[in-house]
Amino acid sequence: MTGVEFRELPYLSLDGIVFSCKFSPDGNLFAVGGGGGFIHVYSTSNWEMTQTLKGHDSDVKGIAYSPDGSRICSGSVDNTVRIWDMASGVCQRILEHPGEVNCVAYSPHGDQVASGGDDMTVRLWDPATGRCYFVMSGHENVVGCLAYSPKGSLIASGSDDFTVRLWNVLTGECTHILIGHKDEVWGNAFSPQGDQVASASDDKTVRLWDVESGNCRHVLEGHLNSVTSVVYSLKGDRIFSAGSEAALREWDVQSGFCLNTLNGHTENVACVAYSPKGGMIASGSYDKTVRLWDVSVGGSRLIPSGHTHGVTDVKCSSNGNLIASCSLDFTVRLWDAGTGTCLRTMSGHEETIFGVAFSPLGHQIGSAGGDKDVRLWDVHTGSCQHILKGHTGPVESIAYSPRGDQVASASWDMTVLLWNPTTGERCGTLNGHTRGIRSVTYSPDGSLIATGSSDSTIRLWSVETMTCDFILISHLGSIWSVVFSPQGDQLASAGEDCTVRLWSVATGERGLILTGHESRVYNIAYSLKGDLLASGSYDSTVRIWDVASGQCKAVVQNFQGHVYGVPWIPLADGNYLITGCQDGSMLKWQVIEEEGQCHVKPCWTVTKGSLTVKGALIQDVHGLTSLQKKLLKQRGTEGEPEKDDLLG
Secondary structure, rough: OOOOOOOOOEEEEEEOOEEEEOOOOOOEEEEEEEEEEEEEEEOOOOOOOEEEEEOOOEEEEEEHHHHHHHHEEEEEEEOOOEEEEEEOOOOOEEOOOOOEEEEEEEEOOOOOOOEEEEOOOEEEEOOOOEEEEEEEEOOOOOOOEEEEEEOOEEEEEOOOOOEEEEEOOOOOOEEEEEOOOOOOOOEEEOOOOOOOOEEOOOOOOEEEEEOOOOEEEEEEEOOOOOOEEEEEEOOOOEEEEEEEEOEEEEEEOOOOOOEEEOOOOOOEEEEEEEEOOOHHHHHHHHOOOOEEEEOOOOOOOOOOOOOOOOEEEEOOOOOOOEEEEEEEEOOOEEOOOOOOOOEEEEEOOOEEEEEEEEEOOEEEEEEEOOOOOOOEEEHHHHHHHHEEOOOOEEEEEEEEOOOOEEEEEEOOOOEEEEEEOOOEEEEEEEEEEOOOEEEEEEEOOOOOOEEEEEOEEEEEOOOOOOOEEEEEEOOOOEEEEEEEEOOOEEEEEOOOOOEEEEEEEEOEEEEEOOOOOOOOEEEEEOOOOOEEEEEEEEOOOOOEEEEEOOOOOEEEOOOOEEEEOOOOOOOOOOEEEEEEEOOOOOOEEEEEEOOOOEEEEEEEOOOOOOOOOOEOOOOOOOOOOHHHHHHHHHOOOOOOOOHHHOOO
């Protein structure tokens, strides 16, 4: 196994739902509370369980470490708060809260414990004596979350009454009521600097509040369902949130942009904790697992961020910085073109998404779905701005006009519909094809639209008059892709007949026929200069063609399935190509021209799924740590390495 880099950590599998989790102040221990009243403590050096605290009669909804790590407080739906001594594992004190306890917090000085519950109050306790300092009333519904400010002078509480309240711990008085959420508030956290509070709500948003003024600084939109937990990074420049959509999201605090989506859980995520050592967060879920995430590189140590099913289309933004992809998994994903990092996932379509497109300015993405809908997405937030309805069949292709003032969508219903991307209103219909339309594109000057159809024809339409200027006939079978050259004088088409054909836009005359593929050619794209053409095929290859001569300059083989997307990245420092494949993978390639030929070099790869080693033997593997051994066993390996080989 020389050269293999282990970047994953084993997950923790528990017997019940995980409702709460916390790292110890030094980051060496990790406590988990959950269904049935369990509290388990793990060592973060090897993630082995070191302790189980028994005493609660029902679900543990909240846990918190004392500042020195010597104690844990826990809150349960059994109406109690318990104080535990970590050295002995003994419960030192039981505090009676009149109602189910949903959350607890230790003050930064260790002299107070706060609890919030179904009785709509926040209660402050002396952990040494058990005396209740204050009963802070004001919320009009259940209190679901609590957090102390870094200096310990304030408490933030969130409630089912849609509000967040800030309390003075010395007087018990409410200093601010933060109003803005439209549903229950289930998670909150102070920034490390103490000047900001983040709150997570059932309204699918995270709000960032100014502590001094009580004003809302940002509304973070992008979650597809309830948000139940939120945590700041150590520097306070990032926020991680999670909830009912079974995914975590990473946000930039200053801009409010969603930077990353972490996928891996299969059910609601109830809690998120950030390690004091940095570089790692943990999340607990209704799927009865705790998962560990490497946030130093913006990705999961457990589950890569690739599509879970085949990639059906790929497009690049006009500046070359971003990539959009769509898939049989019903999602659109946004990627960093330089690193291959998944920045966000956009969900909402109810069937396969066949096509994606960037607006010319790169602020919007359009997607064409098998559910007959066209969706327009905000690139910065991942939120859906418009759902365009009007097609009576699946929508196969989508394109923006060069000025960005129009969107065209092509459907199996034999029509192209034209839309205003700002208002979402329909502004035109192109009729004429006799079978479903597979591809639509605009000319570089925006005056023409080209469409390719299963009726074996290509049509060129005037955008101004919405009339057909040319019908191009030559292909034998469906036409799967049409694209204009960057200069606008040539059109390329790809078809069921395994060929790529070049056409004069001015006359409609057919030029060269590019042959070599052994199956349907699904997608084609011109390079930035227009001198090269890439084609992706059902024969599991990509071919690079010289447009002037029709010569095939390179063949990229051994894809694990059909190749659906082949866009070029518009970069001035060279030719780069993205491929999207039936197996869910995406690859970035550098195309180097030397001595009349093209050499294709891979830059990065994104694959679906996770490490697959089921049935593999590990008896003769050397250099494994105990963590790596545990991971391999979780992934289905057989056998045992020699004990002397274990470094952990």
